[in-house]
Amino acid sequence: xxxxxxxxxxxxxxxxxxxxxxxxxxxxxxxxxxxxxxxxxxxxxxxxxxxxxxxxxxxxxxxxxxxxxxxxxxxxxxxxxxxxxxxxxxxxxxxxxxxxxxxxxxxxxxxxxxxxxxxxxxxxxxxxxxxxxxxxxxxxxxxxxxxxxxxxxxxxxxxxxxxxxxxxxxxxxxxxxxxxxxxxxxxxxxxxxxxxxxxxxxxxxxxxxxxxxxxxxxxxxxxxxxxxxxxxxxxxxxxxxxxxxxxxxxxxxxxxxxxxxxxxxxxxxxxxxxxxxxxxxxxxxxxxxxxxxxxxxxxxxxxxxxxxxxxxxxxxxxxxxxxxxxxxxxxxxxxxxxxxxxxxxxxxxxxxxxxxxxxxxxxxxxxxxxxxx
Numbered sequence: 001x002x003x004x005x006x007x008x009x010x011x012x013x014x015x016x017x018x019x020x021x022x023x024x025x026x027x028x029x030x031x032x033x034x035x036x037x038x039x040x041x042x043x044x045x046x047x048x049x050x051x052x053x054x055x056x057x058x059x060x061x062x063x064x065x066x067x068x069x070x071x072x073x074x075x076x077x078x079x080x081x082x083x084x085x086x087x088x089x090x091x092x093x094x095x096x097x098x099x100x101x102x103x104x105x106x107x108x109x110x111x112x113x114x115x116x117x118x119x120x121x122x123x124x125x126x127x128x129x130x131x132x133x134x135x136x137x138x139x140x141x142x143x144x145x146x147x148x149x150x151x152x153x154x155x156x157x158x159x160x161x162x163x164x165x166x167x168x169x170x171x172x173x174x175x176x177x178x179x180x181x182x183x184x185x186x187x188x189x190x191x192x193x194x195x196x197x198x199x200x201x202x203x204x205x206x207x208x209x210x211x212x213x214x215x216x217x218x219x220x221x222x223x224x225x226x227x228x229x230x231x232x233x234x235x236x237x238x239x240x241x242x243x244x245x246x247x248x249x250x251x252x253x254x255x256x257x258x259x260x261x262x263x264x265x266x267x268x269x270x271x272x273x274x275x276x277x278x279x280x281x282x283x284x285x286x287x288x289x290x291x292x293x294x295x296x297x298x299x300x301x302x303x304x305x306x307x308x309x310x311x312x313x314x315x316x317x318x319x320x321x322x323x324x325x326x327x328x329x330x331x332x333x334x335x336x337x338x339x340x341x342x343x344x345x346x347x348x349x350x351x352x353x354x355x356x357x358x359x360x361x362x363x364x365x366x367x368x369x370x371x372x373x
Contacts (some may be wrong), residue, residue, distance in 0.1 A: 064108050132171070199280065274361045
């Protein structure tokens with residue numbers, strides 16, 4: 001046991017020296033994440049096409065149903081979910097089932113008939129800043145058009161004054177930097193983790209040191225473990241540095257548990273490194289490994305919910321995204337950061353990551369073993 005630990009520690013030390021001794025590696029680790037964070041935080045803009053909405057209709061009247069039907073007919077809204085209680089509505093927003101919610105008060109119809117002001121509460125998910133802004137604007141436009149229709153269709157009703165009160169959860173002022181900077185924790189960690197792990201074994205083959213590892217006393221499992229840990233630690237430290245920059249420089253408030261955040265971050269990075277090693281195990285050169293990284297990275301980002309919510313994607317892609325570790329990583333990080341996601345929900349999203357990690361390590365080990373025979 002002591003000899004095995006010594007061998008593993010020696011190879012881990014070698015991996016750290018390999019990463020930091022090469023000036024190109026040092027530049028890769030330090031410069032791009034910080035520069036991309038600063039550039040992307042100011043330059044990226046997003047669009048939204050489809051919106052799912054939850055409705056809590058206390059009025060349950062003719063006029064409230066007519067108003068809701070306008071959302072059904074709108075080109076902007078896709079699904080309407082009806083909540084029976086405020087808790088159901090809150091859960092729909094928390095779990096990203098809906099991007100926006102509407103609450104209609106019980107005196108809505110009465111106020112319209114008496115030409116009194118009515119109030120409608122619109123709640124948007126501030127974690128998706130563009131979606132929240134556009135969805136609120138669309139809802140306001142539909143409600144305003146409904147108000148005009150009432151006046152035109154009924155001469156006894158003057159144009160009713162419907163006051164729309166908007167609340168943005170998790171990001172009250174719709175600061176777009178909040179969404180982008182926290183999302184970039186995942187994006188930049190993904191790039192760093194994949195490159196370090198994918199290039200690891202491919203670099204050994206390209207430099208001709210792979211055969212030296214094979215004749216060493218190290219087993220295949222020890223080699224894979226030694227290749228995994230340095231990449232995870234480097235990416236983990238980098239993600240912490242980026243998080244600190246976001247908290248103290250961009251002033252984005254951190255609401256969740258620090259310990260839970262660190263654990264979830266570490267487990268998520270392990271799953272990405274496992275994918276990187278799987279790619280590396282099939283690559284004979286570093287160029288092949290880099291191409292494999294980009295082949296996985298682009299669709300993984302698009303299916304993660306970063307560009308548009310997963311719920312708005314076609315059903316086929318929603319099923320495909322269940323195999324995407326970046327989807328769970330994004331959901332966990334933003335959930336803990338913005339709304340203090342509870343332990344049970346975090347574990348529910350970490351379990352798929354653990355399964356993906358085990359499968360990727362298994363296939364990487366199997367490929368690694370076949371190539372050494």
